[in-house]
Amino acid sequence: MSDNLARQFLLREDVVFLNHGSFGACPRPVFEAYQGWQLELEREPVEFLGRRLHDLLRAPREALAAELGCGSEDIVGVLNATTGLNIVARSLDLKPGDQILTTDHEYSALEKTWAYVCRKTGAEIVVVKVPMPLTSEAAFTDAIIAGMTERTRVLFLSHITSPTALLFPIENAIAEARRRGIWSVIDGAHTPGHIKLDLEGIGADFYSGNCHKWMMTPKGSAFLHARPEVQGLLDPLVISHGWTAESKAPGAKGAFGNSPFIDEIEIQGTRDPAPWLTVPAAIQFRKDNDWWGVAAHCHALAQDTARQLGELTGLAPLSSPEFCAPQMVAMPIPECDPLVVHTTLFERYGIEIPVFRWQDRCIARLSVQGYNSRPQMDRLIDALSELLELGAPQIAAQG
Incomplete structure (x- = not known):
């Protein structure tokens, strides 16, 4: 690429950085927008966090929803994809003998997440060995479907795998899971900004991805997407001001007038919201370049x-x-x-x-x-x- 494009990043000149996939790298204009939000917060923290924040959080949702092919009421900001997937994994009503179907290419932090859930619930993890080398969508889908049983409650797949950098053709496996009444949970940590996404077209029940990798926002910016029909299954990891006692009632609203899905997950105590607020700037940077x-x-x-x-x-x-x-x-x-x-x-x-x-x-x-x-x-x-x-x-x- 041109030296001019490289100069828009903050990376050390004495290092050849070939590991964007781990934590990403933020371009200078987006980082400046990030610092601008932080400065604005510090100038009047009470006004920013106490009176403005729940309105400010709407713009990133709307910008990201337009970019990823989903409704802005079906997507919510989280710290990272691991957090989003933990919300899902620890909310689902699993019982002894239930099975979580996954592959041998998954990210180790999420393998631990599901192991923790199984220890708490008595559910079991079933690992499918993906045919290698991966050269056929049908071979991948057939292997996943062959692992499904009457006890399968969750299908957990990476969209782009972390250790093997494979782009899994997940759509047909998700459709079969839906047909069988199996919840589909997708780890999209590497996908936003890396491939063009149509979340509604993919059809997963739950999908979490990072913005701070290939979309190039600052660290600590990610999303959780959930189909409207399954949002009521989710509980926040932290109970805070966004929660209400009526949150599970039909048609209930969160404490700030959004759905409980949004308010309960977005409003979870004092934090720095600046990385999430830079999502529109990152999307604009990508368009400009x-x-x-x-x-x-x-x-x-x-x-x-x-x-x-x-x-x-x-x-x-x-x-x-x-x-x-x-x-x-x-x-x-x-x-x-x-x-x-x-x-x-x-x-x-x-x-x-x-x-x-x-x-x-x-x-x-x-x-x-x-x-x-x-x-x-x-x-x-x-x-x-x-x-x-x-x-x-x-x-x-x-x-």
Whole structure:
């Protein structure tokens, strides 16, 4: 990408940052909007938090709903996708013997969330092994449906997986879950701003995603979407001023005149709302800079880099291109000590990229965002070529 675009970000110039997928990176104009909201709050905290906040929170909901294809009354701001999914997981009425159907590609924090829920409720987790490499929507859907039983109450899937950077074709599995009366809960942590979303078209009961990753808001900005028919199932993690004793009654309103779904989750004690309030600014930044065009360039760069590394290692990719996340790719590397490779890439080459073991594979997960360039990809290839060719015996010996 152009140097001018890279200069709009705040990243250190001495680091090749190839890990946007973990925490994102916020462009300068959006960060300035964030600081502007924080300054406005501090100038008159009581007015801002006590009298204005519940009205101010409406604009991010409306802007995000228009961007993601849903009604503004069906989406609410949360701290992160893990929080949104915890709200769902800990609200559903599960009993001993009920099953939560999921895959072997899920994010570890949510694996722990469901394990916690099972310990509390007596429900069970059933893990489907996704056929690999992922090259067929039908094979994916068939594997998920084959795991469904009369005891399945929840289908929990990532839309884009964290460890393997796969774009799961979830729509048909969700439709089958709906037909069987199974709640569908989708981890969309990596999807807003990464792929074009139509939440109503996807049809999941519950969907939570981060804005602070690929949409590039400041950290601590995410959403929970719930279909109107299932919003009444949810309880907030924190009871605060948005809650009312009548919240479960038909047609009930929250304390600030919105639905209980919105008021109970949005108003949960004193916090910094600035990251969520910058959602409109982040959406505008993306429009001003033709970010879907930027993303297309990043996709090509990511795929080309993965192809080059594959030719170097001789290792097959985890999926065909259509099932790989557009700007993020999990690249298999030869057997090694992942921690040593990760640390050496950073300390010797100034490259920030996650390297880890997933099942029986060693993975380097590449993220490509608008501030990255082809020379940076070449630097990564050169570094891995040197490390894996000349340093592999020593690295492997430390495992």
